[in-house]
Amino acid sequence: MNAQAFIPEINALICGFFVLSAFAMVVVRQIGACLGVFIAQSLLLALSAFVLGASPFSWHLYAVGIVTLLSKVIVIPWLLRRFVPGEIYTLREISQSIDVPTALLIALALALVGFVLGTRLVTAAPLLATQNVIVGLASLLIGALVLAVRREAVPQMLGILAMENAAFLAGIAIAPDFPLIAELAIAFDVPLLAFIVAILTRAVYRRVGSTAVGELAALREHPQ
């Protein structure tokens, strides 16, 4: 039996863990643990790129995997630790806008929607790795839920980064030869994003005294 036969199975396993990590992002309450989930998810994205790039061999996907490792597993966590005040990471988020069981149910429904839409897409055009598209779409929708549920700055922005991971999990399957120059630029874009968010989070912490951005509601059309 040769190793190539295992590749779809290994990739399916990675995708399974990926969708689990998307659920974990909704559930995990401690902000530091949330960051941990994000790092694990990025690792899975890189692994999937390596596995898909192994056969047929694609240096392009290897480059994507290495860049993902560098930017999302090393640089972004470092930036967030460096610029966001340390005490935030030990916080446990109490005031979510929806309680955890309800959020999980909604996440489940979104995952189903993602699976249905993804299945329609992959039947439209032949593809090497169909799991990536389906899991990517489901995780993208769950990532949007994280943004709606979370009120703290750091988890909200980890939700955005998780959505980006999901888009790229689908991307490495549907567009493995996407222009490398564009992909590299996107990879540099993401640490810039983390840097800007970290700066803004620090400013909010300094001015408002907490980072519960969901509670900020001074701007609206108030009647006189």
Next chain:
Amino acid sequence: MILFVAVLLPVLAALWCAFPRSERGAPVVTASFIAASFLLTIWIAACTAARGQVVAVGDWVQVDAFAVVLMLAIATVSFGAAVYSTGYIAHLNPPPQRVRLYYANFSLFIVSMLAISVCVEPGLAWIAVELTTLLSVLLVSFADTPEALEAAWKYMVITLLGATVAVLGVLVLFWAQHAAGGTTFTYAGLAADAHRMNPVLVSAAFALLLIGFGAKIGLFPMHTWLPDAHSQAPAPVCAILSGVETSAVLYVLIRLAATFRAIPAVHADLWFAIFGAASLVAAALLIVQTHDLKRLFAFSTVEHMGIMLLAASITTAAGGIGLVWQMLSHALAKSLCFFAAGGVALVAGTTEIAKLRGLQARAPLVGTMLLIGALAIAGAPPFAVFLSELAIALAAVYAGHVWIAVVLLLFVGIAFAGMMGKVTSVVLGREDVHREIGRLPRSTAVVLVCAAVPVLVLGFWIPGGLAHLFSTAATEMVAP
């Protein structure tokens, strides 16, 4: 080559601001580099009018008539805003480090917007759009008040959420083209291969891109962040955000429209019309309710994005001319409005409409310019926006979409009434509050007066070269 120089020149200004103790020269250096970029853009526009296009790197970085009109709008408004900033920011008297941060960020933000207009590869265009968000967030939060930080945070979260949805749309489009055997991943290449692509994939890409970029354009119902961000940022930044940034993202969507139109099952024009009409109607009704000058003009941006999307849904050359014309006239008129609103904030210390009654008597220059700006943006003759809106309505009637013309005229009328009711109470109302009135910095006053000139002139006369660019752009849109 000239394209790269024009787009990247302001990077040098940003580098200059990186040096310690550069804050004294930063305003002048920034304004001069952006002025140089503005002059080069005029040169590029002249070349494009003569030759049809200017190419730096084929299939990656090039401009045609439509792109160069957008580039012209961006460069003009940026130049005005850069000069306006010199007086405005100095008047706020921030610490030196924040001055350097402001000007460095400002220059890079302008580079990212110019980049949208010159990239013809959708992947690169997406990166440029994402960079406009990242590079303007810290400008929105410049005031460093809880309100400004809240506005910046909302702006960032919603537009970045949109960006991640849009990036998947770009990737699906790439997939659809490659599955159909196409290789040239550009606006024109996609349109050429479109009829061979799988309709399911193109529909999915359209939905992802319309929602993703729609969030950044401020289309209803994803517009909620827009009045916050466009009112909390410093006035020159508001002028750019409202005047050209939203249009630049709309430009990317309209450039891809030819691809979506090739597949009838996508119903691209129907969706454009639905989102356009919804944004126009919602914004017109919100304009009537708002109590703040800057929010008033921000809602007017949502209104104008709706009008432009309606124009895009009319697939005739006349509709295309109306769209390009509206893009330019909106940029010029809206920046004038925000320059005037910034002037109001400087002299009166607030932009709340109820507290500004009778401003005209105390600050005649600012009051007059505010009135001109509001008349111009609301679509009164003899200003440029009046003509472009009329062109769109006529194009809709000739194309057989009478309902578009009816919705357009009705809700532009409501928005006009709402806006003029509020602005006339500021300008002409009887003075009942005696407020301390400050002085307007000289550079700010000069820009305020100069910004009104093109708005008025383009209402009477369009130079031959510009008219040629408009009609070429319209044919590019219909058949790329």
